[in-house]
Amino acid sequence: MSKPVTRIPATNALMTNKRRDFMSYVWGFGLALILTLVPFALVQWQATTRGSLLIIIAVLAMVQTVVHFRFFLHLGRKRKREDLLLVLFSTSLLIIMVAGTIWIMANLAERMTPI
Amino acid sequence: MSWSTTLNHPLGLLDADSFPFLAMLGSDDSDIFINGLLGSFAAALVVISVMVVVALLTRYRAWRTLWFDWLTSADHKKIGIMYVVLALVMLVRAIAEAVLMRAQGAVGLDGGFLSSDHFAQLFSTHGTIMIFFMAMPFLTGLINYVVPLQIGARDVAFPILNSISLWLTVAGAALVMTSLVVGVFSTGGWFGYPPYTGTLYNPGVGVDYWIWSLTLASLGSTLTGINIAVTIYKKRAPGMKLYYMPLFTWTALCTAIMMIFAMPPLTVVTLQLALDRYLDFHFFTNGLGGNQMNFLNMFWLFGHPEVYILILPAFGVYSEIFSTFSGKVLFGYKSLVWATMSIAFLSFLVWLHHFFTMGQSGHINAVFGIASMLIGIPTGVKIYDWMWTMLRGRVRFSVPMIYSLAFIFLFVIGGITGIMLANPILDYQVHNTVFLVAHFHNMAVPGVLFGMLAGYTFWFPKAFGFRLDERWGRISAYCWIFGWMGAFFPLYILGLMGLPRRSVAYEQASYVPLEIVAFVGALLVAAALMALVIQLWVSIKHREENRVFVGDPWDGRSLEWATSAPPPEYNFPVVPSINDRDAFTAAKEFGVGYQEPDTYVNIEIPQNSAMGPVFGGTSFLLAFGLVWQIWWLVILTGLVTIGTLVVRGFQRDTLKIIPAETVCRAHRHWIQAARSAQPIKRSQEHTAANKGRAALETVEVST
Amino acid sequence: MISELFKRVEFYLDARQNKEIFIYPGLNLGAEHSNVHTQAEATVFGFWVFLMSDAIIFGMAFATYATLLQGTAGSPGPRELYHLGPIFIETLLLLTSSFTFGMASIAMKYKHPTSHLVGWLLVTLVLGVIFLGMELDDFRTMFAAGGLPTQSGFLSGFFGLVPLHGLHVTAGCIWLVCMLGQIAVHGLDSETKLGLLRLALFWHFLDIVWIFIFSVVYLGGLA
């Protein structure tokens, strides 16, 4: 069994690591805050049409998801590729299942609507 | 029935009428009486079997052994064996029901002897059991037993979780069995479509039995999937690249991944149906904005991947068998791997072919129809690979090979009818007829079940240290094969003649001859099952002359054959180092198959734990409480279940250590046996000379 | 091109060959415990896999909600039942709790005094409990306005989805209490650390699910 090598970092490196980790959460928190505030505000004051609101909400939600994964769950940092792959794979299946469901059910609903 | 009605009853809905036996006595209707008699007979069988087992255990003072060596074991090998035992027990019940249904079919012109309700229970339990409590435990058992050995691991990644998964599955199976004795089972088929399964049409407990047994099974399978996937991903022996893994392990990996992603829709859909039934939700009701079509959609989001969860491990078994019993490397290894992965992925894209007739637009049907047909391509690749593997090999027609060859012939037929059904236009014609029944049994029996039985025969000597009787094995295999053909080829024709599936009776006299043929086929299947039992009996009786302690009776190619039979608890005294495919064959060719390591070390393995059985017990009672709405029981067992988890979190030191000396002693004993055993040629492998040491017989392979 | 792609995939699949770069940060179990480390890696990875399975469960609940959106059957719909104010506060609570859990993770990873760790965990717990309280209050308001799950398909979809997240948060809170207990009993041994690491993943994951709940259900419903 090959022994995993733990690099024992120098104290300096430890400090920078710690700072980097800390900043990761701070950035995540800040970005997420903005990405939350904007859509809430837009909806609260009904800033534009429903259609564009929905698109904006969707896009911001996607971005915020990426932010959370990146800054809170530390996904995609070099060391943990396998998690990233796992999440991407799962997301693709999730999209297939959810989008497929909505496609099929919407089509059925449309065909069953009395004219 | 809504929850509030039972709040004040300590036994919920349970009363004397819940026992079919008592209900039968109280009735003067002869129809009810006959069906009641059949039901009571089955119930009596269950009760008597349980009593006999209990008596035997007590008589032989085996309770301690059972508890400490088996039930609480965290050893993947024992857990695997228990899964297979469960599968075989449930197989017996489900086959008995199948024969009963075929008997009804044979006399079903304008009547027959079964009431429609009873018939509906039969196909519902048969389908539910075959899928969730026969096929799933069987493949899970084989995977559990074989995969860690094949990848050179000491155990799975999460041994206790493994035990919990087992016991959740057992609890689900026990719930189905209980429904024979207390109450009734669902009549809604194995996929239980609402609104028929809603409270409006089905107020009784049958559907609830179905819901909770499936929920337990699906939770168990999800956890198994996680466990197996992580095991294969993280626990391989050093040097074993993914492309060095045996094909069975590859299929196990794909199946595990599919379990992880395909079981959740089932869990969701059964729980939503439960909410409809217990709390008056409107997910699937006809009125108030419910939408039952979403049930179909979500059920098959699970259901289609599920059928590939079932078949992939069987493909893996066949791959191992074709190569071992041809004495050749597997042809087109990489293409087999990629075909397996494509099948696994594609199987998430085709679920709609189970409801082409639901009413969506033609273009959606077309998309899913084409996607379904695409699966034929990787499957075809596999069939060719297997045939090329046999080409110019030294093929031995032993029992596993007989199953495998029958599989190739019959599966191709099933595949072709599958492609036919993937065409929506054609599907509109034969949807819901027994043509479909013939098609999926074509995949389920010659595909899945033959694979499982072949694997059982193939690996049995590894697990128990002695070979299964070859003669009875052949008898059983031929009975399965011809019995299956007899039982299901007629259904293709009957289906085209218009016989709907799930028909308890029919009015066309022209169906009768073929129905009788099908019944005879089913009888042959029953004979096959008998032969299987006899085989086990005979083999146990003659176990001494069939011992293969050295562990390699078939000239095996992968690592599971590189240790004694049965293997020690820790599988390998030293974790092997891998640098090629077919690792054990390579080792044998280099003459290092039976070597002593330089040093022995202490080995850590997980301790036994009562977590699994306790979890199984409480979740069974929880589910039983839910079925009968015994709310105090639900709350109590719910709390105990959570409590067990919490307590487990606080436990430390869950490993036990096997000292190096013990390992050394056991290993030397084995090496000694291997060196003194006479290496036998392939032609002698079914004789008493086979002590599990295979002679090197290199086949000239021309590629 | 395709073969290049296959190579890539193979490379990643074979990533464990270069095992040393795949050790989880946040765990300082020491080099001498190499098999503890391997096991820890498997445990955390296994938990990721579990989360992905759970994500499919949520995905299905979302899909159901979407298909039932039109099925209000004459009873109150989103506009009558949803209120943005409380949801906004709940969102902030969860987001902040994610941040405070992050602080706890840092305290654990860089071996701050255990009291720091426990402090951050307690803050997280309190935020979680307040969130749950507010959510229950939302449901109560909805009930009062005629928004019961027995009323319509739409409300069934809602109550099949949002409380599912709430139940997860509840489970998270109970788990958190258990972890505090384990810290008290066993100190910060490797099992406790491993537990906290997984709980952190769980907690952040639930926050991601909540993004979709407030976006799809509430903002989408009120837009």
Ligand code: HEM
């Ligand atoms: C060779 C032995 C078997 C026989 C004779 C047999 C017989 C039958 C019969 C008569 C039915 C009812 C058909 C109808 O609806 O008209 C049925 C249904 C079914 N069988 Fe089998 N079966 C066998 C093996 C299996 C196996 C191995 C599996 C699965 C792994 C399986 C899965 C099912 C399922 C899912 C159904 C559908 C139940 C429903 O309608 O909901 N069967 N089988």
Ligand SMILES: [Cu+2]
């Ligand atoms: Cu299918």
